[in-house]
Amino acid sequence: MNIILLGPPGAGKGTQAAILVEKRGMVQLSTGDMLREARTSGTEMGQKVAAIMDAGELVTDEIVIGLIEEKLRADEGNGFIFDGFPRTLAQADALEDLLKDFGQSLDCVIEMQVNDEILVDRIVGRAEEARKAGQPVRADDNEESLKIRLMEYYKKTSPLIGYYFAKGTLRSVNGLGEIDEVASEIQSVLG
Secondary structure (H helix, E strand, O other): OHHHHHHHHOHHHHHHHHHHHHHHEEEEEHHHHHHHHOOOOOOHHHHHHHHHHOOOOOOOHHHOOOOOHHHHOOOOHHHHHHHOHHHHHHHHHHHHHHHOOOOOOOOEEEEEOOOOOHHHHHHHHHHHOOOOOOOOOOOOHHHHHHHHHHHHHHHHHHHHHHHHHHHHHHEEEEEEOHHHHHHHHHHHHOO
16 A cells, blocks of 8 residues: 655654554655665765755755655565655656556545644644753744745645545545544544
């Protein structure tokens, strides 16, 4: 089973993906993790990624698709969880073509619905608690950065909601529930 977790920054996609990895043996493909991994790998692709990231530029769709293709080729689990990808309609089309090349398809797209104001309050509050406890905090876990990241999400990624709805693969869950509640809702969707 191959799925996409879709939702704005801070909606809990990474947390829910980790639960699915543990409970179902799926493989999480987080573009951020893959880029960091590639950057330090020493491979030809890794050197390209490092050069682009060091220049402060955005990695091209072609490179991200190449990294995903490498992971699909290794196929070591009970399906893939795409986390942070696709982010655009062009990437969605590229992913569909890539899965087809491997004789696979996308089974389900889970939209983690959130209320933006509550989400911002939750992330900023969590960052504040981490600071007080002396734990590391993401540099972009502040209200201003979050609002910018949300704006980017709505401009580029939210069209995917309509795209996958039209394809009949979109399912929605309440992304603001407790972690266990959200996980249970996702398990119900996946059957």
